[in-house]
Amino acid sequence: MSAPRTRIQRRNHRLIMDAALNVFSQHGYRGSTLDQIAAEAGLSKPNLLYYFDSKEDIHRALLTELLDTWIEPLRRLDPAGEPRAEILAYVSRKLTMSREYPRESRLFAGEILQGAPRIEAFIRGELRTLVDEKAALIRAWARAGRIAPVQPYHLIFSIWALTQHYADFDAQMRMILGDDHDPMDGAEAHLTLVFERLLAPEPR
Amino acid sequence: MSAPRTRIQRRNHRLIMDAALNVFSQHGYRGSTLDQIAAEAGLSKPNLLYYFDSKEDIHRALLTELLDTWIEPLRRLDPAGEPRAEILAYVSRKLTMSREYPRESRLFAGEILQGAPRIEAFIRGELRTLVDEKAALIRAWARAGRIAPVQPYHLIFSIWALTQHYADFDAQMRMILGDDHDPMDGAEAHLTLVFERLLAPEPR
DNA sequence: GTCTATACTCTGATAGAC
DNA sequence: GTCTATCAGAGTATAGAC
Numbered sequence: 025m026s027a028p029r030t031r032i033q034r035r036n037h038r039l040i041m042d043a044a045l046n047v048f049s050q051h052g053y054r055g056s057t058l059d060q061i062a063a064e065a066g067l068s069k070p071n072l073l074y075y076f077d078s079k080e081d082i083h084r085a086l087l088t089e090l091l092d093t094w095i096e097p098l099r100r101l102d103p104a105g106e107p108r109a110e111i112l113a114y115v116s117r118k119l120t121m122s123r124e125y126p127r128e129s130r131l132f133a134g135e136i137l138q139g140a141p142r143i144e145a146f147i148r149g150e151l152r153t154l155v156d157e158k159a160a161l162i163r164a165w166a167r168a169g170r171i172a173p174v175q176p177y178h179l180i181f182s183i184w185a186l187t188q189h190y191a192d193f194d195a196q197m198r199m200i201l202g203d204d205h206d207p208m209d210g211a212e213a214h215l216t217l218v219f220e221r222l223l224a225p226e227p228r
Numbered sequence: 229m230s231a232p233r234t235r236i237q238r239r240n241h242r243l244i245m246d247a248a249l250n251v252f253s254q255h256g257y258r259g260s261t262l263d264q265i266a267a268e269a270g271l272s273k274p275n276l277l278y279y280f281d282s283k284e285d286i287h288r289a290l291l292t293e294l295l296d297t298w299i300e301p302l303r304r305l306d307p308a309g310e311p312r313a314e315i316l317a318y319v320s321r322k323l324t325m326s327r328e329y330p331r332e333s334r335l336f337a338g339e340i341l342q343g344a345p346r347i348e349a350f351i352r353g354e355l356r357t358l359v360d361e362k363a364a365l366i367r368a369w370a371r372a373g374r375i376a377p378v379q380p381y382h383l384i385f386s387i388w389a390l391t392q393h394y395a396d397f398d399a400q401m402r403m404i405l406g407d408d409h410d411p412m413d414g415a416e417a418h419l420t421l422v423f424e425r426l427l428a429p430e431p432r
Numbered sequence: 433g434t435c436t437a438t439a440c441t442c443t444g445a446t447a448g449a450c
Numbered sequence: 451g452t453c454t455a456t457c458a459g460a461g462t463a464t465a466g467a468c
Contacts, residue, residue: 055257055259133337133396137253177405181401185389189385189386221428263442274445
């Protein structure tokens with residue numbers, strides 16, 4: 025389906041995308057059903073298929089929208105900035121994404137868990153190119169002594185792991201911390217400490 | 229089904245569990261089919277259901293086996309040991325689990341992504357009790373000045389995030405690093421650095 | 433644009449022969 | 451213990467009325 029025109033079409037298109045994000049992010053592609061999505065969207069199943077050609081079409085639309093924004097935080101890592109502040113700002117942006125787009129994070133995580141069959145081209149292409157570029161930048165910063173010597177790829181993976189964990193494993197953290205604690209409380213302070221200490225250039 | 233007796237029964241039981249681990253860890257509970265598991269095990273679908281009562285029964289057996297061993301590394305964190313060495317050894321054990329049991333890690337991750345409906349009792353019970361106990365230990369170590377002041381729960385979550393990432397996001401890391409690099413190379417050195425610097429008690 | 437009805441396929445599970 | 455055959459229900463998708 026091409027871009028929706030009328031107000032109703034735009035509204036229903038959004039309703040479906042939002043419902044599909046809820047369902048797909050929780051149950052994965054194969055574990056999700058059109059019935060669930062239709063119920064969640066408050067539409068009939070055939071009506072879903074009026075707006076999208078197929079179940080796969082909905083999923084593809086969701087992923088496409090997601091990937092566009094997913095790598096933006098890393099893209100903004102600025103070679104001209106102060107190294108430690110730049111990396112800490114990147115950590116902060118990623119953590120914000122986990123806080124504001126947890127469903128998207130889980131959708132992405134689910135895809136990777138399955139071996140990333142539907143986003144392999146994106147990862148091997150756009151994402152890999154960007155990571156290579158930023159890893160080189162981090163390596164240059166380390167060589168110049170502006171941050172502590174660190175393995176650039178592992179540093180980037182660590183930032184992903186630590187920030188996305190707050191979205192992807194939210195359920196576990198809530199069950200452990202109890203209902204009156206939000207896992208996000210103190211997360212930024214903690215991660216800032218981790219990376220400040222890791223990257224401080226002077227030897228201890 | 230109770231414990232298998234004959235050699236063939238034990239062998240087939242194992243074949244099914246192993247095949248089911250492959251399939252469930254990749255596609256989640258609802259996304260997996262008995263046909264896939266049967267094909268993977270080299271058995272017929274009815275034969276699967278001779279050994280297990282149902283699809284859910286297979287999945288439950290898998291999870292039960294998994295959870296027993298999943299928290300063992302944390303359990304071994306020793307109050308009598310040297311704090312930093314103890315925590316680094318825990319990180320190392322968790323990383324070893326990611327290396328040797330990546331499918332189990334992904335099965336667990338998938339369950340949490342789905343909101344942990346089938347392991348909620350385990351998390352709220354056994355796991356939470358253990359984490360509370362070890363968090364108190366870490367807090368005591370920090371208060372005594374034997375490690376740097378750190379938020380105990382966030383520290384534990386960070387260890388989980390960083391180590392499990394090497395199993396759960398393996399597909400992504402491989403695609404980024406290319407076929408001739410193993411994501412695990414340098415992982416232990418990197419994580420050791422991260423936590424040594426984080427926990428070193430003297431101020432920088 | 434949206435609905436009801438329905439076609440057709442897949443999936444979990446059972447029956448019964450061997 | 452293992453197989454073939456098969457059932458009942460769920461799932462994706464389409465046809466066609468309104």
